[in-house]
Amino acid sequence: MxxxxxxxxxxxxxxxxxxxxxxxxxxxxxxxxxxxxxxxxxxxxxxxxxxxxxxxxxxxxxxxxxxxxxxxxxxxxxxxxxxxxxxxxxxxxxxxxxxxxxxxxxxxxxxxxxxxxxxxxxxxxxxxxxxxxxxxxxxxxxxxxxxxxxDSFALSISLSTTGPVSAGQGAVTTAVLTNNTGRDAFAFGPWLGLEAGGATASMPAVFAGDSFSGAMTAGQIVNTSHSTHTPDNSTPLGNYQVFGGYTGGYHSGDFLFVNPVNTTSFEVVPEPATMTILGLGALIAMRKKRR
Missing domain, CATH: 2.60.40.10 (Immunoglobulins)
Structure with a gap:
């Protein structure tokens, strides 16, 4: 430079x-x-x-x-x-x-x-x-x-996320990166979106501190960490999509935000103690009906 x-x-x-x-x-x-x-x-x-x-x-x-x-x-x-x-x-x-x-x-x-x-x-x-x-x-x-x-930047990104999770537990997203560009290229790190109702807009999220960042040879496949979403007690139960991908480019100064080839989501469920209480409530209600 x-x-x-x-x-x-x-x-x-x-x-x-x-x-x-x-x-x-x-x-x-x-x-x-x-x-x-x-x-x-x-x-x-x-x-x-x-x-x-x-x-x-x-x-x-x-x-x-x-x-x-x-x-x-x-x-x-x-x-x-x-x-x-x-x-x-x-x-x-x-x-x-x-x-x-x-x-x-x-x-x-x-x-x-x-x-x-x-x-x-x-x-x-x-x-x-x-x-x-x-x-x-x-x-x-x-x-x-x-x-x-x-013509294009063919970095393939496939995401997967663990789940279900409850309050205080982390839904961990990982990525499989494949360099389909036909030449050397770079992957720099993950990105996350803030779409309404999506995981990042609905609960705390952190990027993994050890995500892959560096050069990739043509055809190279890298399995890497991506991010973690952790619901808290105020997070509504339900399914949440992870809107995210990876950044990269052909040159070290590039900063292209690449979409994944798939969608990934996880479910937020009640905490085990809450589920036990709900189960007891249902059992009591059933016994009352039998009387």
């Missing part, structure tokens, strides 16, 4: 030059973009940079981010440019940057890629434009990126 630095000379009242620096760091040198995202929960390959400014550095402005396509660029890749909306994510272009700053700034997001685009690696860069005023047009930094186009 390349780091770009801006050196700004400033003059004190005594006309003594002082050199200071801001640091611009790409969030990733290369990310994946897909033509088929039908198995994705969240798909948003994002090109961004981290800006670090010390308190002693002079205040300045970022006024634009200019996209520079590389040789062989296909316009059908059609990156969404944040600067077209006058911002870099939470930063509004032309706003003075003062004091000590460490901020993540967004440049563009890759959409689902048009089928006409040839698979492969495409390079591009951004010139970060700004300076001492909100009208300045200095090139503060040039940031280099690549996007690799693929």
């Amino acid at each position: 390349k780091v770009s630095k801006l050196i700004l000379p400033i003059l004190s009242l005594a006309l003594v030059a002082v050199a200071t620096a801001q640091t611009y760091t790409e969030n990733a040198s290369i990310l994946s973009a897909l033509k088929d995202t039908s198995n994705m929960r969240i798909y948003s390959p994002e090109f961004a940079f981290n800006l670090d400014k010390q308190a002693a550095d002079p205040d300045f402005f970022i006024n634009n981010a200019v996209f520079n396509p590389g040789s062989g660029w296909d316009n059908n890749i059609n990156l969404f440019q944040y600067s077209a909306g006058g911002n870099l994510g939470s930063y509004i272009l032309g706003t003075q940057i003062t004091g000590a700053v460490s901020e993540y700034m967004r440049l563009s997001i890759a959409p689902t890629i048009d089928a006409s685009v040839a698979n492969g690696v495409y390079s591009f860069s951004y010139d970060i434009i700004g300076g001492a005023t909100n009208l300045a047009t200095d090139v503060l930094a040039t940031l280099d990126y690549e996007v690799e186009i693929f």
Whole structure:
């Protein structure tokens, strides 16, 4: 990952030059973009940079981010440019940057890629434009990126969950990961959704601390822990679906949220002591009817 630095000379009242620096760091040198995202929960390959400014550095402005396509660029890749909306994510272009700053700034997001685009690696860069005023047009930094186009990301995820469980007991979800991409890829860790009525929205959940995270060779199968949902005394009895999957990608900077190939659920039942009391109640009621 390349780091770009801006050196700004400033003059004190005594006309003594002082050199200071801001640091611009790409969030990733290369990310994946897909033509088929039908198995994705969240798909948003994002090109961004981290800006670090010390308190002693002079205040300045970022006024634009200019996209520079590389040789062989296909316009059908059609990156969404944040600067077209006058911002870099939470930063509004032309706003003075003062004091000590460490901020993540967004440049563009890759959409689902048009089928006409040839698979492969495409390079591009951004010139970060700004300076001492909100009208300045200095090139503060040039940031280099690549996007690799693929048909899809075929990480197969199969989930299973233990049950039934009662209050205080954990329903443990595990995952079987299969790398069907035909090449090396990465799996980073589990994700959980908050759908209304689903397990995570209805009861406490924790991710397993030892879930697999790392590279997978083509065809590799990994059995790994995923998460645990634990009902409490306020959790309504019934069946709960686990809305979750796994994150991964072709490159270490990717963060694709992949859906599982199946659904998994578990049942919350009364505690054993409660079931005994209910059973006694039913028995007493039956005996009263016989009299």
